[in-house]
Amino acid sequence: MSTTEIKTSPEQVEAGKGTERKPEPCVVVIFGASGDLTKRKLLPALYHLEQQSLLPEEFVVVGVARRDLSKTFAPDMQDGIVKGGGVDEKEEKLSKFIERVKYFATEFDNDEGFEKLKAFLADLDKEFGTKGNRLFYLAVAPEFFADITHRLGDHGMTTGENGAWVRVIIEKPFGTDLESAKKLNTEINKVLHEDQIFRIDHYLGKETVQNILVFRFGNGIFEPVWNRNYIDSVQITAAESIGIEGRGPFYEQAGALRDVLQNHVMEVLSFVAMEPPDSFESAAVRVEKLKVWQAIEQIPVEDTARGQYGPGKVDGQDVIGYRQEDRVNPESQTETFAAMKLEIENWRWAGVPFYIRAAKRLERRVTEVTIVFKQPPLHIFKSAKNTASVEPNVLTMRIQPDEGIKLQFGAKIPGPTTNIAQVQMEFSYADAFGKSSANGYERLLLDAMLGDGTLFAERDGVEATWALMTPILEAWKAQKVNFPNYEAGSWGPKEADDLLAKDGRAWRVS
Numbered sequence: 001m002s003t004t005e006i007k008t009s010p011e012q013v014e015a016g017k018g019t020e021r022k023p024e025p026c027v028v029v030i031f032g033a034s035g036d037l038t039k040r041k042l043l044p045a046l047y048h049l050e051q052q053s054l055l056p057e058e059f060v061v062v063g064v065a066r067r068d069l070s071k072t073f074a075p076d077m078q079d080g081i082v083k084g085g086g087v088d089e090k091e092e093k094l095s096k097f098i099e100r101v102k103y104f105a106t107e108f109d110n111d112e113g114f115e116k117l118k119a120f121l122a123d124l125d126k127e128f129g130t131k132g133n134r135l136f137y138l139a140v141a142p143e144f145f146a147d148i149t150h151r152l153g154d155h156g157m158t159t160g161e162n163g164a165w166v167r168v169i170i171e172k173p174f175g176t177d178l179e180s181a182k183k184l185n186t187e188i189n190k191v192l193h194e195d196q197i198f199r200i201d202h203y204l205g206k207e208t209v210q211n212i213l214v215f216r217f218g219n220g221i222f223e224p225v226w227n228r229n230y231i232d233s234v235q236i237t238a239a240e241s242i243g244i245e246g247r248g249p250f251y252e253q254a255g256a257l258r259d260v261l262q263n264h265v266m267e268v269l270s271f272v273a274m275e276p277p278d279s280f281e282s283a284a285v286r287v288e289k290l291k292v293w294q295a296i297e298q299i300p301v302e303d304t305a306r307g308q309y310g311p312g313k314v315d316g317q318d319v320i321g322y323r324q325e326d327r328v329n330p331e332s333q334t335e336t337f338a339a340m341k342l343e344i345e346n347w348r349w350a351g352v353p354f355y356i357r358a359a360k361r362l363e364r365r366v367t368e369v370t371i372v373f374k375q376p377p378l379h380i381f382k383s384a385k386n387t388a389s390v391e392p393n394v395l396t397m398r399i400q401p402d403e404g405i406k407l408q409f410g411a412k413i414p415g416p417t418t419n420i421a422q423v424q425m426e427f428s429y430a431d432a433f434g435k436s437s438a439n440g441y442e443r444l445l446l447d448a449m450l451g452d453g454t455l456f457a458e459r460d461g462v463e464a465t466w467a468l469m470t471p472i473l474e475a476w477k478a479q480k481v482n483f484p485n486y487e488a489g490s491w492g493p494k495e496a497d498d499l500l501a502k503d504g505r506a507w508r509v510s
């Protein structure tokens, strides 16, 4: 059963796209411009904003990295946009956009380079009318976050003149444990006010993640059942079928917990579990998210499971195991699968387990939130013979791919006896609103240009999630495990299934 039909007129849908949200003139300066993130995600996202007329007329992008790429940078980025987004390279808007993509070469530790960059940006202000407003994007390895911020401060680039604003987006991972996250916060707060710092988590830029809040707080019928009285358990799955994509050295230090669970999954969890904020303003939303993380009981290591993929088959293709990947230790103890059970000790959620997991090289790519409801108090359909009659109602919020929401419930099978089958009501984003090329980054880039931090992580939140995860990382480090323990292309290690089985439950994917 597929039932997606928009009850809003096309004019209302168009008006809802928010084209009135146009930022002030500015220069976006991307450190790490020759990197993978800039080419694959950031420049395409900026161009999508341009396509929707959401960028100001007076706008320039400056890429910064160490090699001299002044001749090749703009064409290279154009190539990335064309390949990544089905864009025609002859599109007039694209050529106009590319004319405003500039490049500046410097080492990140070169003071002279920063002084010259400052002058370069001032010249662009004169040429393009960007008024001294700056959005610096640190798309660089984490060890540079504090250094670059300090250098920006030392060269007078963190305070705007004549009312101009300066903001800094910092990529993930924001620290590797509680101590390093605190240290990084302290360092950047020496130079920047909290309202200048935008700690990015691209999951918060995803429409389907934001829709969790709209679904819960923009409708009257769901919130009354969104609590321990009606909900049996919650699951969040972030499954990827890809491996580590050549990022061996990074992943060896990170692992699935640091790479995805501590940030993307915990952000999604906070949206699922938070109390209604007083308003949809940054401070109000952040306060409620923080309360969720702070209410989570410290997680015993027995309530966690980890794994590492060995060789296997994904999409019918043979793939190598993690330990055979390029620049990975052949005896690596790094986990590519992390799962745990959490308890949120507050009035709404006491007694409701949250099971979360994130992993590489699983059977297929699927990120979703599953809400399993409690059974009715009495089964009155005694004649029903099939087991489907005792299945719970399940609400699935599919974050990606095939974005949408499904509600599973029992329906009478036509016939002279009362037998029950499980059926689904479904909302599909693509059917309702058309396919979207948005990658999460465009909304967040736009919000940062507008100074709206609602969808960004803040200091206390980052530290709260690290406070939960650091003891687990330490306990894991102390125990050597027998990896690999799951085949690439499977649904992960037996330990993860056991985690739910001991509670009489099982992982679900739609």
Ligand SMILES: NC(=O)C1=CN([C@@H]2O[C@H](COP(=O)(O)OP(=O)(O)OC[C@H]3O[C@@H](n4cnc5c(N)ncnc54)[C@H](OP(=O)(O)O)[C@@H]3O)[C@@H](O)[C@H]2O)C=CC1
Pocket: 031, 032, 033, 034, 035, 036, 037, 038, 064, 065, 066, 067, 106, 107, 108, 109, 138, 139, 140, 141, 142, 171, 172, 173
């Ligand atoms: N790639 C992705 O999909 C994602 C990445 N991230 C995060 O984004 C950040 C960037 O990632 P990614 O783009 O993959 O990284 P890359 O390794 O691909 O790029 C690193 C960039 O930094 C530059 N650089 C490195 N050292 C110096 C230096 N001493 N002086 C000047 N420039 C230097 C490199 O320039 P040069 O080429 O000149 O050496 C390059 O432009 C990381 O924090 C990562 O965790 C987060 C989510 C997803």
Ligand SMILES: O=C1O[C@H](COP(=O)(O)O)[C@@H](O)[C@H](O)[C@H]1O
Pocket: 202, 240, 259, 260
């Ligand atoms: O931050 C990261 O996210 C990606 C997954 O992002 P998605 O938008 O494709 O779901 C993950 O592959 C990567 O390892 C991690 O660093």
